[in-house]
Amino acid sequence: FAQSSTLFTNQGGTLDRRIGSKLQVPPAALQSFISVSIIVSIPIYDGILVPVARKFSGLPSGITMLQRIGTGMALSLVSTVIAALVEMKRLKTAREFGLVDQPNARIPMSLWWLVPQYVLFGVADVFTMVGLQEFFYDQVPDALRSLGLALYLSIFGIGSFISGFLISVINKTTGGGGESWFSNNLNRAHLDYFYWLLAGLSTMELLLYGFFTRAYAYKKKQEDTAVM
Numbered sequence: 490f491a492q493s494s495t496l497f498t499n500q501g502g503t504l505d506r507r508i509g510s511k512l513q514v515p516p517a518a519l520q521s522f523i524s525v526s527i528i529v530s531i532p533i534y535d536g537i538l539v540p541v542a543r544k545f546s547g548l549p550s551g552i553t554m555l556q557r558i559g560t561g562m563a564l565s566l567v568s569t570v571i572a573a574l575v576e577m578k579r580l581k582t583a584r585e586f587g588l589v590d591q592p593n594a595r596i597p598m599s600l601w602w603l604v605p606q607y608v609l610f611g612v613a614d615v616f617t618m619v620g621l622q623e624f625f626y627d628q629v630p631d632a633l634r635s636l637g638l639a640l641y642l643s644i645f646g647i648g649s650f651i652s653g654f655l656i657s658v659i660n661k662t663t664g665g666g667g668e669s670w671f672s673n674n675l676n677r678a679h680l681d682y683f684y685w686l687l688a689g690l691s692t693m694e695l696l697l698y699g700f701f702t703r704a705y706a707y708k709k710k711q712e713d714t715a716v717m
Contacts, residue, residue, distance in 0.1 A: 490645060491652035492572070492687070493610055494520060496680055499601060500576060502573040503583075503592075503675050506600045514600060519607050526611030536616055554624040555702045561617025562698060566691040568609040573684035577601050583676040628708045659683065 493519075503517030508514060510521040542551030552560070582598045583589050620639050629637035656671060662671045663679075 491649045492569075492684075493523060496683070497572065497606065500572075500579065500676060500680065501600055501603055502602045503579065503596050504598050506603070507594050509525065519600070519603055522604055522607040523611040523614065527606045530612045530615040530713050535648060536623055538632070553707070554620050556706060557616050557620035558624065559695065559698055559702065561613045561615070561620060562686040562691070562695050564609055564613035564616060566688060566695060567599065568606050568613060569688045571609065573681045573688060575606065577683035577685060578602065580676065580679075580681065589676045590674070592676055596676075626667075655686075659686075 497519070498516045498612050500521055504516075505634065506514045506516065539551035546552060550557075579596060579598055579602070586597060587592045588596055621644065622638070625637040625641040626634055627642075660669050660671050664672075668674070668679075669678045670679040678694050
């Protein structure tokens with residue numbers, strides 16, 4: 490979650506952001522695709538996916554809360570993989586056009602290459618973040634629901650701290666022998682390596698999540714037997 494407003498934006502700042510002959514899109518504006526994809530995905534989820542899933546599962550919600558969260562985690566993993574592949578393409582283009590040592594030069598690669606990772610990230614939000622909010626509100630004791638929502642919100646802060654810690658450690662480790670993965674010159678940096686690392690960690694996380702959620706018993710009686 491921490492990458493969409495930081496490293497994704499840094500990537501966008503190096504690309505060709507022109508639309509037509511006069512308009513130039515600010516790199517941070519790409520974050521709007523997250524909001525747009527959320528707005529588009531929610532009615533699709535409620536109007537199409539839930540009714541279809543309901544026919545197979547028999548659950549009013551179509552899928553369980555934990556399944557919804559897990560689906561979003563998987564989509565987030567795919568988004569990270571796409572981000573890594575796009576960054577590899579960006580670095581390759583910089584080398585082909587001799588722009589490696591020109592960090593302020595615009596790489597002849599369209600900003601629209603970044604759109605899929607933003608869109609998929611927004612779709613993942615529809616599953617994971619909404620599912621988490623529902624889970625923390627519904628599954629805690631009734632008297633502690635406010636605390637449950639506070640725990641849900643704490644995820645964002647904890648995730649940002651972990652991301653910052655990883656970046657700090659990697660920057661110190663890789664910067665000693667040459668260019669850091671997070672060099673100020675992004676054409677010599679390796680954000681793709683970092684994305685692949687996040688993808689690997691996300692894969693491990695998803696596997697552990699699937700293992701532990703199988704043992705979870707829902708508070709609500711109608712979903713007691715429905716586990717991921």
